[in-house]
Amino acid sequence: EAGVAQSPRYKIIEKRQSVAFWCNPISGHATLYWYQQILGQGPKLLIQFQNNGVVDDSQLPKDRFSAERLKGVDSTLKIQPAKLEDSAVYLCASSLGTGIPRELFFGEGSRLTVL
Amino acid sequence: AQSVTQLGSHVSVSEGALVLLRCNYSSSVPPYLFWYVQYPNQGLQLLLKYTTGATLVKGINGFEAEFKKSETSFHLTKPSAHMSDAAEYFCAVPYNFNKFYFGSGTKLNVKP
Numbered sequence: 513e514a515g516v517a518q519s520p521r522y523k524i525i526e527k528r529q530s531v532a533f534w535c536n537p538i539s540g541h542a543t544l545y546w547y548q549q550i551l552g553q554g555p556k557l558l559i560q561f562q563n564n565g566v567v568d569d570s571q572l573p574k575d576r577f578s579a580e581r582l583k584g585v586d587s588t589l590k591i592q593p594a595k596l597e598d599s600a601v602y603l604c605a606s607s608l609g610t611g612i613p614r615e616l617f618f619g620e621g622s623r624l625t626v627l
Numbered sequence: 628a629q630s631v632t633q634l635g636s637h638v639s640v641s642e643g644a645l646v647l648l649r650c651n652y653s654s655s656v657p658p659y660l661f662w663y664v665q666y667p668n669q670g671l672q673l674l675l676k677y678t679t680g681a682t683l684v685k686g687i688n689g690f691e692a693e694f695k696k697s698e699t700s701f702h703l704t705k706p707s708a709h710m711s712d713a714a715e716y717f718c719a720v721p722y723n724f725n726k727f728y729f730g731s732g733t734k735l736n737v738k739p
Contacts (some may be wrong), residue, residue, distance in 0.1 A: 516670070541727060550638070554717055554729035555659065555671070567724055603670060613659040613721035618670030 514538065518604050518619035526627050533622045536591065537606030538586070543567075545616065546579055546589050547603040555603055559590060577617035591624075599626045631720050633730035643737045646690075646705040648733045650718030653699065660701040661719040661727075662692055671717060677701060688712065713737045 517536040525531050537544050542563050547555035558577065560567040563584040572579065576595070581587040591598055601623045605616040634649040646649075652658060659678050663671040675686025681735040682694040692703045703716060 543725070547729075552732075554631075554633075554731045557726060559729070560724075560726060562724075568726055576721065605671075609725065610682075613661075613725050613727075615661070615673050615676065615729060616663075616671075616719075618672065620668070620670045 514611055516617050516619035518622050520622055521620065522623050522627045523610045524627065525594055526598055528593040530590065531624060532577055532596060533589045533602050535589070535604030535619060537604070538617055540608070541606035542584070542609035543607045544581055544587050545605040546587070547605065549601045549621070551600070551604055558589070594626045596626050599624055607626070631718050631728050631730040633718055633733050635733055636731065637734045637736065639706045639736040639738060642710055643707050646687060646708045646712065646735065648703040648716050648735065650700065650701045650703065650730060651699055652718070652720045654720065658720055660694060662686065662690070662703050663717045665715045665717065667720070674716070708737045710737050710739065
């Protein structure tokens, strides 16, 4: 069974530029998460989707971050314009979803460096 | 507010020694509890989880954790550390609608 796929693995941009990350979850997983992991910290939830609807985006900086999950499968996370403090690893995770808490399956992450 | 606390951002043990990584959570309801491991440049992978039933949970690679409701703790242990255990370990608790909160992580260093 294929795991969670993310791309690109690494991205270097200058501040005020834009960047997009892509995630393909495990087939059949209804819930998809985007986490931000800053060096030395634990993952912080940015947004949670259930199928193609948003369950929680309370910690997503909406003035610069946006995310979508069209057709309830793939998802993209965009940052525009980027700031220095956005340097982090962006992790995508998926799970079977509703009901009792299910294991999250993580991708390898997309490491963003903002110069 | 819900929170997950991991005491000790770095733990160093000798190969063959006991590993103890601490996790405390805040919750007013019986929780589900997870430990994840992250190797360098990789995503997180599940080590073990507590849902219901037996409070001592066994996971992969010889790790286990015990849920203690009275102490709101879910500490991770391994009787004998191996060099391959060097990684970062995260405790996680799902709250409303499967929203997972992660602790700040503990980096385990294993000395030969």
